[in-house]
Each structure stands twice: as structure tokens, then as C-alpha cells.
Amino acid sequence: xxxxxxxxxxxxxxxxxRPPIMIGAVLLFVGYYPIRLAMVHGQGFMGVPxxxxxxxxTGIGSCCAFGGALKMAALNWxxxxxxxxxxxxxxxxxxxxxxxxxxxxxxPGNTESxxxxxxxxxxxxxxxxFFFCRIVPVPGTYAAVPTADPDNNRLHRTxxxxxxxxxxxxxxxxxxDIRGWALVRNADFWLLFTMLGTLCGVGLMTINNIGxxxxxxxxxxxxxxxxxxxxxxxxxxxxxxxxxxxxxRMLSGISxxxxxxxxxxxxxxxxxxxxxxxxxxxxAALNIxxxxxxxxxxxxxxxxxGFLFGVSPTIVSEAFGVHGLSTNWGTMTxxxxxxxxxxxxxxxxVYDDHSVVFPDGKxxxxxxxxxxxxxxxxxxIFVFLGFGVALVGISRNRALAxxxxxxxx
Numbered sequence: 302x303x304x305x306x307x308x309x310x311x312x313x314x315x316x317x318x319r320p321p322i323m324i325g326a327v328l329l330f331v332g333y334y335p336i337r338l339a340m341v342h343g344q345g346f347m348g349v350p351x352x353x354x355x356x357x358x359t360g361i362g363s364c365c366a367f368g369g370a371l372k373m374a375a376l377n378w379x380x381x382x383x384x385x386x387x388x389x390x391x392x393x394x395x396x397x398x399x400x401x402x403x404x405x406x407x408x409p410g411n412t413e414s415x416x417x418x419x420x421x422x423x424x425x426x427x428x429x430x431f432f433f434c435r436i437v438p439v440p441g442t443y444a445a446v447p448t449a450d451p452d453n454n455r456l457h458r459t460x461x462x463x464x465x466x467x468x469x470x471x472x473x474x475x476x477x478d479i480r481g482w483a484l485v486r487n488a489d490f491w492l493l494f495t496m497l498g499t500l501c502g503v504g505l506m507t508i509n510n511i512g513x514x515x516x517x518x519x520x521x522x523x524x525x526x527x528x529x530x531x532x533x534x535x536x537x538x539x540x541x542x543x544x545x546x547x548x549x550r551m552l553s554g555i556s557x558x559x560x561x562x563x564x565x566x567x568x569x570x571x572x573x574x575x576x577x578x579x580x581x582x583x584x585a586a587l588n589i590x591x592x593x594x595x596x597x598x599x600x601x602x603x604x605x606x607g608f609l610f611g612v613s614p615t616i617v618s619e620a621f622g623v624h625g626l627s628t629n630w631g632t633m634t635x636x637x638x639x640x641x642x643x644x645x646x647x648x649x650x651v652y653d654d655h656s657v658v659f660p661d662g663k664x665x666x667x668x669x670x671x672x673x674x675x676x677x678x679x680x681x682i683f684v685f686l687g688f689g690v691a692l693v694g695i696s697r698n699r700a701l702a703x704x705x706x707x708x709x710x
Contacts, residue, residue, distance in 0.1 A: 503605075
């Protein structure tokens with residue numbers, strides 16, 4: 302899904318949000334329904350390459366629909382862009398939790414019915430929404446945030462031949478358009494790419510492996526617990542992560558607008574706050590050996606991930622322009638692919654090194670916290686790196702604001 306961000310983003314930016322939204326509705330159905338058929342007919346009905354292909358279609362469809370919704374929110378509410386983009390971001394983060402709860406309530410233990418719900422419900426919701434989606438022209442101009450403010454949120458731009466003495470107005474962001482090769486030649490892009498990548502990787506490592514954390518801790522704390530009990534606890538932690546990520550995205554988007562409009566503080570400070578949450582989450586993961594307190598790890602990492610993702614698209618739109626938001630955001634999410642896979646592979650290596658291999662090939666680690674602790678030492682380093690890069694970005698913005706205030710540009 303992340304890798305389809307750039308092509309789907311280019312489609313959104315070049316053709317508008319509506320066509321990708323319809324494409325997303327179609328691809329989600331075309332992707333999920335054949336997977337359901339494979340589940341119904343059993344082994345031999347469909348090969349692994351075909352399953353991979355249809356799974357890829359669901360990812361592309363999801364990315365197209367989400368990119369269209371994000372761009373539409375950013376364009377229709379320029380005065381409240383942080384809040385507007387946080388809503389689809391939050392809904393996107395909560396969708397897996399919503400559909401899994403709906404399916405478990407309606408069809409408990411029935412994977413075939415769950416896949417049918419995904420095929421029909423996801424595509425139908427997007428298809429119906431398509432007819433209500435449109436870009437509303439915004440008349441007039443908008444109030445400016447003074448550029449003399451040292452905490453101005455405008456990132457330093459390095460376009461050659463660019464006049465840099467424009468004010469930090471909402472319509473000023475709409476005149477900026479940095480994308481494509483101009484984006485990768487921009488120093489601020491690499492700052493944001495590094496910050497988003499390092500911190501996303503930290504969040505994704507816990508999100509993807511919280512089940513292993515729970516398994517390891519319960520195996521050491523109380524080996525008598527049944528697999529069904531442990532599976533239930535794993536599901537609880539997945540739910541905690543999802544709800545906390547949703548909460549973080551909502552709070553991040555809304556609070557970023559308040560910080561900029563009322564206190565003239567950069568949105569980047571929320572990424573610093575996200576780093577603090579991740580720091581506390583890694584410390585908790587390094588020290589909690591009682592599985593009854595593992596919810597602290599899930600909550601802190603979920604909130605940190607939510608705060609990071611809730612504000613990042615708005616930062617990108619203000620730095621490089623809203624017209625190329627979908628393409629630029631898709632480019633930014635590549636950072637999550639790189640760092641997320643890196644930390645996930647390292648976590649797996651650490652876990653496997655502490656596991657016992659049974660004759661049937663099954664691996665199991667019963668050492669509790671020691672099963673994965675070393676992985677969190679590395680993720681803690683990533684947190685410090687992301688924290689430092691965020692502070693560098695804030696410092697660059699302040700320096701630019703002071704220069705503008707002195708009339709040197």
C-alpha cells in the first residue's frame with residue numbers, strides 16, 4: 302500500500318480527487334472478493350501469485366481512496382487544514398478495528414464472512430461517498446499569520462529564483478508547488494523524510510509485533526495460560542493500538558490548528574511531542590515484564606504514532622504546497638516502508654535468536670522480556686534521531702522567520 306502512494310498521489314493531483322476515489326471503490330471489491338472465493342473453495346483454487354496480486358489491488362484501492370479524501374479535505378478547508386486532514390487520517394487508522402469488531406460481532410470465527418464484509422462494505426462506503434465528493438471553491442482571501450513570529454510554521458524553501466518575501470498566509474501555501482525532482486533536491490524534504498521515517502519505524506515495530514510481545518511475556522509470566530487466552534490478550538493490544546492511534550490523529554490535527562492560529566507555534570512541535578511519547582513507550586517496553594501492564598506500551602506507542610501521522614500531511618502541504626500534496630505525501634510514506642521494514646526485520650532477528658526451534662519447525666520464546674528487549678534499544682536510538690531532526694527543522698524555521706522580520710529577504 303505504501304509503495305502505491307506515489308502513483309496514486311500523482312493521479313489525485315493530476316486528475317482531481319473524484320476519479321481515484323471511484324477507482325479505489327472498484328479495486329477494493331475486485332481485490333477482496335477473489336480472496337474470499339479462494340477461502341471458500343480451499344487449497345488449489347488460487348495460487349500464491351494470484352493471491353498476492355489481489356492483495357496488491359486492495360492496497361492500491363485503499364491508497365487511491367484515502368489519497369482522494371485527504372486531498373479533498375485539504376482543499377476544502379484551508380483555514381482548518383490540520384483538523385480537516387486529521388479526520389480522514391483518523392478514520393483510516395480506525396477502519397481495521399471497526400471492520401474486525403463488526404465481523405466478530407456478526408460472524409464470530411467466520412473468516413469467509415469477514416472477507417465478504419470487507420469486499421462489500423469498504424467498496425460500498427466509498428462508492429456512495431463518491432457522489433457527495435466535490436471541491437468547493439473558496440472565495441476571498443484568508444487571514445495571515447505574521448512572518449515576524451519566530452515560531453512561524455513555514456519551512457525554509459530553496460527553490461532557485463523564488464521570491465521568498467511572501468507572507469505566511471493560507472493562500473500563500475496555495476501558490477507553492479514543489480514536487481517531483483524539485484522535491485528531492487529540497488533540503489527540507491530530506492529533513493521531514495528522515496524524521497517521519499525514523500519515528501514511523503518505531504511505531505510500526507510495536508504495531509506489527511505487539512502480539513509477539515504479549516506471547517513472550519505471558520509464556521514467562523504464566524505458562525499455564527491457554528493459547529486461546531493469549532490470543533484474546535493479543536487482540537486487546539491490537540485494539541488499544543488502533544484506538545490510541547485514532548485518538549492521537551484527531552488530537553494532533555485539531556491541536557495543530559490551535560497552536561498555529563492562536564499561539565503562532567509551529568506544527569512541528571507536535572512531532573517533538575510525538576517523539577516524547579515514543580521515548581516513554583520504548584522505556585516502558587524495555588522495563589515492563591508483567592503482561593498485565595503491557596497496555597502501557599500499546600497506549601504510548603499508539604498515541605505517538607497517531608500524533609505523528611495526524612499532523613504530518615499538513616506540515617507537508619504547508620512546506621511544499623497543497624497542489625502536490627498527494628504525490629508528496631506518497632513520497633514521504635516511502636520513509637515508513639524503509640524504516641518500518643528495517644526495524645521489523647531486526648525485531649524478528651532478536652526474537653528468533655532467543656527462540657527454541659521444535660522438530661516441526663515451530664519457534665517459541667519463553668524468556669519474557671529478554672525475547673525482544675534488544676530490539677527496543679535500537680528503536681530508542683531511532684527516537685532520538687527523529688527528535689533531533691524535528692528540532693533542526695524548528696530551528697531552521699525560526700532562523701528564516703527572523704531573517705524575514707529584519708527585511709533581508
